[in-house]
Amino acid sequence: MPADGGIGAATPRREDVRFLTGAGNYTDDINMRGQAYVAFLRSDVAHGKLKKVDTGAAAAMPGVIRIFTGEDFEGVGGIPCGWQVTDRHGEPMQEPPQPVLAQGKVRHIGDRIAAVVAESLEQARNAAEAIVVEIEDLPAVVDMKKALEPDATKVHDDLKNNLCYDWVFGSDDAAIEGAFSKAAHVTTLELVNQRLVANPMEPRVAIGDYASHSDESTLYTTSQNPHMIRLLMGAFVLGIPEHKLRVVAPDVGGGFGTKIFHYAEEAFCTFAAKALHRPVKWTSSRSEAFISDAQGRDHVTKIELALDAENNFIGLRTDTLANMGAYLMTVAPAVPTYLHGTLMAGCYRTPAVQVNVRAVFTNTVPVDAYRGAGRPEATYQLERLIDKAARELGADPIALRRQNFVTEFPYTTPVAVQYDTGNYHGTMDVLEKIADIAGFEKRRKDSEARGKLRGFGINCYIEACGLAPSHLVGQLGGRAGFYESATVRVNATGGLVVMTGSHSHGQGHETSFPQVVADMLGIDPSMIELVHGDTSKIPMGMGTYGSRSLSVGGSAIYRATEKIIAKAKKIAAHLMEASEADVELKDGQFSVAGTDKSVAWGDVTLAAYVPHNYPLEDIEPGLEETAFYDPSNFTYPAGAYACEVEVDPDTGKVEIMSFAAADDFGNIINPMIVDGQVHGGIGQGIGQALLENCVYDETGQLLSASFMDYAMPRADDVPFYAVDHSSQTPCTHNPLGVKGCGEAGAIGSPPAVVNAVVDALQSGGHKVDHIDMPVSPARVWAAMNNA
Amino acid sequence: MYAFEFERPSTVADAAKALGEEDAQALGGGQTLIPTLKQRLAMPSKLVSLSGIAEIKGVCKADDGALCVGGGTTHATVASEAKADYPALAALAGNIGDPAVRNRGTIGGSIANNDPAACYPSAVLASGATVVTNKREIAADDYFQGLFETALDEGEIVTEVRFPVPEKASYQKFEQPASRFALVGVFVAKYADGVRVAVTGASESGVFRWSEAEAALSSNFAPEALDGMAPPADGMISDLHGSADYRAHLVGVIARRAVAAAS
Incomplete structure (x- = not known):
């Protein structure tokens, strides 16, 4: 490990000093002079016609400044969707409007009916309760299959039905039917990837501010991508040109995807601040977050695998219903399609793969990307299916996977993506070692002696990260570019400020990004400061999601730093009266090859800003460069995970005894941060596998609306992890050779857990093929007892 | 939460008097009531905190060998002070919620609320304990009357629970x-x-x-x-x-x- 704090060093996270001493500056820490407070009146029914919203008495209550309803937003744009999916017939998806405040109808628990702005939060809440609302209840559409029945109530009256799109991708019908017709064995599995609530530690907050003297609006918000919010809100909702709109996302306490999207509350606060000429602040409570933050997953899938007589995979077919909820959030249509269908081949060379996804509107909170976004759903169904196939065929689950691995790269899958590099046997070799597979049978006997059933589960995963080539994304319906930007500003005395369009909300960018620059320049990372999260300070950037920050944002920083080095060498060559081609940069010193001439980094930077002795005829003064990096492909992190569980046959309770993760992330900048990302991701995956479940009843009421009923994983629910990322095949197309590690843990872990539970039950003689997540004690007991 | 008056008397008598007011509500450790108030699901006119009443705090042994736990005693105190005499009760108290809950929540508050999933009611009932209030003594078998229902009258305060110690x-x-x-x-x-x-x-x-x-x-x-x-x-x-x-x-x-x- 390098000791100098450059690439590969496990440098402690510099931002943690701030976070751990209470010095972080989160959006709710920001308070403006003269600020007013917002309380939203939210629907307590899932579906209904708004007959009356009478704000008269409420408006007269103490402290109330103004009450807004849907009428105030009639001339204002709705919340836009950033991705248009084209269906199997070449038609665009059905795309309903999402008003800032409800107009005519409410469509889910938590839908926004009115917003009270008052002098204090308590006054705003008091007035919100005093608003008289009459709602004519309509039948709630909750179950996706029922939503698609011809006589189902429509969530959106102006759409044809509740089907957003019916999308087919991959191999054509002839290829798929050919594969299944000649199969020696077909394994079929129906499963649910349950809905989850993201629950970042920091709830959402928005503060709108307006300066009348300059006609400038500012939004402070808990966002993963401030520029995207500026573009979506400015251009599509409020009609504010970008030079009159600033979006600031300061310290953000976790996002997990749910802070990617542009939310109505952001538009409301910005709108109201301008209308009232006062700063307007909204802070979500945890209860409000349960019914207003976009939720995750929620797929129901039937998947089929065709194998030949030698156990080679010859065909894979899936049929998925994906819940959109009541409205389309920013990237929601892309999650079950391009972030899910394109990964359906997994690590395997199945020649025919076809994916069918029908996206459905229901009277539930909208669903969008949540850590992994589509890729966990793909991985879960495929890896559960392969496990079932292995059991049916009496094959070893590891050998069956190995037999079907893609081994030659680049490899183009039947679902359109091209894996540039990988070594799936390599990660499996590592896993077999760190999971101590050889010792399992003894551990199983020990468990049995204690009256417990022990199970071992394994799975592989692949993900597409580093979203992504703009030209490709555009062809697939994305309404944005997905490059990233960076400006590297070198100060006269040698220190640097790196301005990145990536946004850190827990990932440790302030530590790892400077490591890249320090490594390239041969200087100490403490000379480098990272700036992010403010559209007035950074170049147009696309933010952080899809494990893209290092592979795309880091590559932009790399390119900008290359430009800095090139210019600095010119200056150094002038100072040393040498040829530019002979100048070398090492350890922060410029020297001329083969001579004892050298100048220090600081001499060059000073010369750039005090250009007394300077080649002004050739180059400009100053040392500041910007680069935009648009990747040529996704990156493809992959790995193999193993889990061991003990099941208590009397209660059905599952305990995770060990968890091992062998990942290939390509090159690693900071191994400690990578370990942390994997740990957190596995924790989230174990949460999904064993605990978390967002449940609505048939009337659309949310049954799991607080932590009393929504089970988040806690420290004692998870084991110590064995994490290894030594099997590395560097990405071939970005300059750092990195792939991204933020989502792997959440993608790769749920199938290993469920595979292990099924294995444990089988070892106890229970003929259980599958249990839907969360694999709770009650569900395990019911499966064991056919209850 | 909605606005309310707040009193923190130092004797049971003063607390009972304060609770005589309409819509006044006793506040034990607040582990159920405070979240309820924050959610605006209750609107008491006055909260009467029992936390300043020394006479209803602590664990002691009666002459007949029963373990007496004051109604205002926190779970953490029971966990440590009942350990020698009634280890099963101490273990129950030491495993309620988390340390924050155990250092605020009280036995009186728990059994007055009678949550159907709370731990303490099972100990009181299985021990055949006696619930002592500012007005009377109630046998455990008569005390618990269904979900969140007890034999307590409006404004009645649990001052002590007497546990016969089992073998x-x-x-x-x-x-x-x-x-x-x-x-x-x-x-x-x-x-x-x-x-x-x-x-x-x-x-x-x-x-x-x-x-x-x-x-x-x-x-x-x-x-x-x-x-x-x-x-x-x-x-x-x-x-x-x-x-x-x-x-x-x-x-x-x-x-x-x-x-x-x-x-």
Whole structure:
């Protein structure tokens, strides 16, 4: 490990000093002079016609400044969707409007009916309760299959039905039917990837501010991508040109995807601040977050695998219903399609793969990307299916996977993506070692002696990260570019400020990004400061999601730093009266090859800003460069995970005894941060596998609306992890050779857990093929007892 | 929360007087009431905090050997101070919620609220304890009257709970995965004149005595005495976390474990 704090060093996270001493500056820490407070009146029914919203008495209550309803937003744009999916017939998806405040109808628990702005939060809440609302209840559409029945109530009256799109991708019908017709064995599995609530530690907050003297609006918000919010809100909702709109996302306490999207509350606060000429602040409570933050997953899938007589995979077919909820959030249509269908081949060379996804509107909170976004759903169904196939065929689950691995790269899958590099046997070799597979049978006997059933589960995963080539994304319906930007500003005395369009909300960018620059320049990372999260300070950037920050944002920083080095060498060559081609940069010193001439980094930077002795005829003064990096492909992190569980046959309770993760992330900048990302991701995956479940009843009421009923994983629910990322095949197309590690843990872990539970039950003689997540004690007991 | 008056008297008499006001509400450790107020689900005119009343705090032993726990005693105090005399009770208290809950929440607050998934009601009922209030003494068998229902009158304050100390006892809890309240909790207490078994978390009617198990264990205090036994699923809670059948099954399992662990 390098000791100098450059690439590969496990440098402690510099931002943690701030976070751990209470010095972080989160959006709710920001308070403006003269600020007013917002309380939203939210629907307590899932579906209904708004007959009356009478704000008269409420408006007269103490402290109330103004009450807004849907009428105030009639001339204002709705919340836009950033991705248009084209269906199997070449038609665009059905795309309903999402008003800032409800107009005519409410469509889910938590839908926004009115917003009270008052002098204090308590006054705003008091007035919100005093608003008289009459709602004519309509039948709630909750179950996706029922939503698609011809006589189902429509969530959106102006759409044809509740089907957003019916999308087919991959191999054509002839290829798929050919594969299944000649199969020696077909394994079929129906499963649910349950809905989850993201629950970042920091709830959402928005503060709108307006300066009348300059006609400038500012939004402070808990966002993963401030520029995207500026573009979506400015251009599509409020009609504010970008030079009159600033979006600031300061310290953000976790996002997990749910802070990617542009939310109505952001538009409301910005709108109201301008209308009232006062700063307007909204802070979500945890209860409000349960019914207003976009939720995750929620797929129901039937998947089929065709194998030949030698156990080679010859065909894979899936049929998925994906819940959109009541409205389309920013990237929601892309999650079950391009972030899910394109990964359906997994690590395997199945020649025919076809994916069918029908996206459905229901009277539930909208669903969008949540850590992994589509890729966990793909991985879960495929890896559960392969496990079932292995059991049916009496094959070893590891050998069956190995037999079907893609081994030659680049490899183009039947679902359109091209894996540039990988070594799936390599990660499996590592896993077999760190999971101590050889010792399992003894551990199983020990468990049995204690009256417990022990199970071992394994799975592989692949993900597409580093979203992504703009030209490709555009062809697939994305309404944005997905490059990233960076400006590297070198100060006269040698220190640097790196301005990145990536946004850190827990990932440790302030530590790892400077490591890249320090490594390239041969200087100490403490000379480098990272700036992010403010559209007035950074170049147009696309933010952080899809494990893209290092592979795309880091590559932009790399390119900008290359430009800095090139210019600095010119200056150094002038100072040393040498040829530019002979100048070398090492350890922060410029020297001329083969001579004892050298100048220090600081001499060059000073010369750039005090250009007394300077080649002004050739180059400009100053040392500041910007680069935009648009990747040529996704990156493809992959790995193999193993889990061991003990099941208590009397209660059905599952305990995770060990968890091992062998990942290939390509090159690693900071191994400690990578370990942390994997740990957190596995924790989230174990949460999904064993605990978390967002449940609505048939009337659309949310049954799991607080932590009393929504089970988040806690420290004692998870084991110590064995994490290894030594099997590395560097990405071939970005300059750092990195792939991204933020989502792997959440993608790769749920199938290993469920595979292990099924294995444990089988070892106890229970003929259980599958249990839907969360694999709770009650569900395990019911499966064991056919209850 | 809505606005309310606040009083913190230092005697039971003053607290009872303050609670005489209409819509006044006693505040113990606040582990249920404060979240309820924050959610605007209650609107008391006045909160009367019992936390300043020294006479209802602490653990002591009565002349007849009973363990007396003041109504205002926190779970953390019971966990440490009842350990020598009634280890099963101390263990129960030491496993309620988390350290923050245990250092604020009180036994009086818990049994006055009578949450159907709370731990303490099972100990009070299985021990045949006496609930002492500022007005009277109430036998445990008469005290618990259903979900969040007790024999307490408006404004009546739990000043003490007197636990006859059993020869052997244990409380075992199977946790609901989200709240970590009892999905099923069973308190087994063996006395010279018989065994009492109280079950919390499971029933739609709140804590109850499982009389079939009591009879079986009174003749043979061993886990095997309960083999194959479970209460009827009828009337058990059925929710996100488990069906009535599952809860009924768990009562049997957890009761056997409690007997095995009893000391």
